[in-house]
Amino acid sequence: MVTETDGEAAQKQHRMSQWKQIQQLEIRLLEHVDYLYDDNFPMDIRQGLSSWIESRDWDIAANDESMAVVLFTDLLSQLDQVRSQEQNFLQRHNMKIIQQQLQMKYMTNPALMARVISTCLKEERRILSSACMQEQGPLEKSLQNSVASERQKNMDNRVGIIRTSVQLMDQAVKYIGDMQEDFDFRYKTLQSQDAPRNPEVMKQEITRLQEMLNRLDFKRKEILSKMGVVIKEIDDLMTSQLNPELQDWKRRQQIAAIGGPLVTGLDQLQSWFTLTAQSLFQIKHQLDKLVELVVKVTYESDPIPLQKPQMEERINYLIYHLIKSSFVVEKQPCMATHPQKPLIIKTGVQFTTKVRLLVKLPEVDYQLKVKTTFDKDLPPGRVSRQFFILTNNTKAMDIEDYSNGCLSVEFRHLQLKEKKYINGTKGSEGLLSVTEELHSLSFEACFTVQGLTIDLETSSLPLVVISNVSQLPGGWASVMWYNLLTDEPRNLAFFGNPPRATWSQLSEVLSWQFSTVADRGLNKAQLNMLGEKLLGQHASCSDFQVSWSKFSKENIPGKSFSFWMWLDSILELIKKHLLPVWKEDSIMGFVSKEMERALLKDRESGTFLLRFSESHLGGITFTWVERDHNGDVKFNSVEPYTKSRLSALPLADIMRDYKVISDGVVPESPLKFLYPDIPKDEAFGLLYNSLPSKAYPYIPSTLIPISQLRSRPIATPISCQSPEPPMTPREFDMLSEQLCFDIETMSSPYSD
Known part of the structure; x- marks a missing residue:
């Protein structure tokens, strides 16, 4: 018995808007959707303008400034219209605020808005795609766990508590300063009195000063103890949560690079890194304030001079490692010609990459220069080919005005060139192929802040360098295999002994x-x-x-x-x-011949399905079922259509116009229903090319694919024998002029 297939269920889904499909997802997937939307693209807009947003091509606008301007203006106009129709006063007010924020954010860079919306829509489609799977894969499950909202809330709470503790210590340091001034005033006043003093009064004053000094000593020890606790808390936060969150983000970046869910959360990481750094610098400043107090008032067993060196060393250590780890590659190297295949670089072709500093401090020197180096410190003999960066490899970091003010630099025009070798000889030829050789792009900068100098360094994920586009598929296989199976950032010897998947x-x-x-x-x-x-x-x-x-x-x-x-x-x-037909879920695609026949045998005559050829590279074929007058079942398959044939005629038009000549009968289409039972024109009708304009001065010619089924030997490829009245010679000549016959001999079903 044949039950409803995934294809049948998908047909129903495709009649529904993307946003409506999103709203029907289960809660765990809706959490992923919620994670997509923020101030850059509020969900209120996605909800209010869902139909309009889905009807625009944001992918093209992201790379076309003029189109981006048009869509940005149109979006603001649409928001005006929605806001004017909104009855709820509070919602109308919120929409106005959102509109103003969008104008401020994207007025000077509408292409950025197009990229943001394009990214959100793509990720929505990926989430919907994963929902169609009967179960999640292990990687998807692990990524779902990694972005759990509970973990983020816990981090927010811990960072917030640390910030509050540090702010309270500011008040404590100020209070100690006030206490010390009071003590200093009383002490100097007592010293400056020249007249004879009452011994009893003197004794009382000295006792009071001693009590004040004891109190001051207690407060100094107390603040130092609190500092130690907060420093320990920051140390634990960095070790147990912040660094793992960063490593988790890097792992998600690897998965996103090979087609997985888009990586998010870098802004959140920057917030945590920045607040933690601010806390450390504030404690460092408080410690300096305490040292200034020691200059004015000190005493035997003063805790500040005793504890300050070790505490300062610990603070500097934490700042050093925090800032050093905050230097990350935000966008892995990628050629603009192949945006969906990052980490593959072709010699002579420009590529883009971007690095970012996750610590945002007002004191930082923003002329921070970043230098890129290719295959830095690569052991000799590791690769057979060596390259150098042909273009300018140094650029200054700057603040991104259109984002949350992060410090970053984007190299947009890097280019590699292979080194020439003396006497034409290269390095040692290894056992690895060109697409298995892994390379690395390094980034270096010298960071100076508040008297600290930190050498920053990070590197891209391993790269594959090709010299010919024909090497792209092999290179992409290597990129997928590496990033699927290891989270090591720079294991360039990976393919010496690649693990199994x-x-x-x-x-x-x-x-x-x-x-x-x-x-x-x-x-x-x-x-x-x-x-x-x-x-x-x-x-x-x-x-x-x-x-x-x-x-x-x-x-x-x-x-x-x-x-x-x-x-x-x-x-x-x-x-x-095949993109339009594939998106409509009209291609079953991957189905064996045995399963194909099992699916079709009980279907109505003329039912067909589309599958990819197993014998041809890049081919698609279709098979339909027939029943003769005895009820016997017959399956017919066409020779696979490849790119050369599909370049001349789109697949939807092939399905519309496909004809079969059998024993000279007038051509007719054997294709009636797309499996399981969808009328052909309903399945492909929206994808048919429109007919030529009637104003066109010539008789239109149409390319119609025709197959010839031979049940017995015939003398000519096309016979006019038919139960219908035969064509006249004039009719036959006119038909021949208008039809380009693509005859696919099918004396027996094609075996693929």
């Missing part, structure tokens, strides 16, 4: 590739078919180990290409020729 890990990342290219990942049935192709009988074992060689280097049995090359060619085909 479990199928559950790998399948999740493969689904992300489809989400990235086409906003829709793979369902469980599609992943099962991929698992069978890669693992055979072990496909049902989610923890089965897949080797790097089997994934990317070894050819599929009986084929001249590897599993990854086959899958990457399908991704390219979708991206360039």
Whole structure:
């Protein structure tokens, strides 16, 4: 019995707006959605303008300044309209505030707004895609845990308590200063009296001064004790929470780089880093104030001179490590020509990267210069090719006016060139291929603040350097494998002995590739078919180990290409020729021939499905079911359509115009229903190309794909024998002029 498939359920979903689908998600996924929206793009706008937002192309606007200006102006106009129709006074007021904030934030940079909205919409689609999966993958689960709101609340509370404690110590230091001034005044007054003094009065005054000094000593010890407690608390915060949060963000950045959920939370990290740094510098200032008090009043066993050196050393140590770890790569190196494939650099092609300092202090010298170096301190003989940065590799950090005022620098025009070797000889040729050689881009700066000098250094994730676009698929396989299986920031020898991946890990990342290219990942049935192709009988074992060689280097049995090359060619085909059809969930895609026949055999004649070719790189075919007058079932498949054929005619138009000639019968379409039972024109109608304008002076010609089914030998490719009245020679000539016959011989079903 054939039950409702993932495809059938998805058809219903696609008739619903994206925002309505989002609102129907379960709570754990809605928490991810809530995490997307902040002051940069409030959820009120997403809710109020949902239809309008989804009908605009924000991806193009993000890279087109003129279009971004138009959309920004239009968005403000839409907000005016929504606000004028709002009956609730408070909501109307809030909308006005939001509109003013948007104008201030994006008026001078509307393309930034387009990028923000584009990012949110993409992440929404990825969340929806993950909701279609019957279960989350291990990486998705781990990332979900890493952004738990409870953890953030705990961090906010701890940082807030520390800040409050430090502020209270400010008051305590001031109080000690006032006490000391009072003591100093009384002591000097007593010393300056020249007239004979009453011994009893003198004794009382001395006793009072001693009590004041004891009180002062107690307060000095108390404030130093409180400082020690707060410093210990900051030390523990950095060790147990802040540094792990930073490492967690870096891990999420790795996962985002290979198509996973977009990385967020850097602004939150900056807030925690900055507040912690401010607390440390404030304690350092308080300690200096206490030292100033010692200059005026000190005594035997004064605790300040005794404890100050060790305490100051600890504070400086924490500041040093806090600021040093706050120097991060916000955007990993990426070529503008391939924004969805970061960490692959082609020689001679410009690429972009960005570093950021998470500590925001008003005292910082903002002319902080950052220098980039390629393959810094790389051991000799590690790689067979060496490169240098051809363009300017030094740039000053500056404050981002359009963000929360972070200190950052973006290198937008870096370019690599391979070093020339004497006598044409290179370094030692290793066993690794070009796409397995890993390289690194380092960033250095010298940071000076409040008398402290800190040498900052960070590096990108490992890079793959290619010299030809044909190496891009292999390079991307290496980037995926590395970032999937290790969180080491700079293990450049990784492919000397690459670890294995479990199928559950790998399948999740493969689904992300489809989400990235086409906003829709793979369902469980599609992943099962991929698992069978890669693992055979072990496909049902989610923890089965897949080797790097089997994934990317070894050819599929009986084929001249590897599993990854086959899958990457399908991704390219979708991206360039099948995107509209894939987004509509009209392509089943990954289904074996056996399953294909099992799905179609009980369906009405003319039911068809689309799947990717298993024998061709980057090919798609369709199969339909027929029943003869005896009720016997027959399956027909066409030769796969590849990029060369789809460049001439879009797939939707092929499905619309496809005809079959059988025994000379007038061509007719055998395709009636997209599996399971969707009328063909309902499934593809919105994707058909519009007919030529009637004002066009020529008779339009149409390219119609036609197949010929031969049930018996015939003398010519096309016969006019038909139960219908035969064409006249004139009619035949006119038809021949208008139709470009794409004849695909099908004397027997095509076997793919």
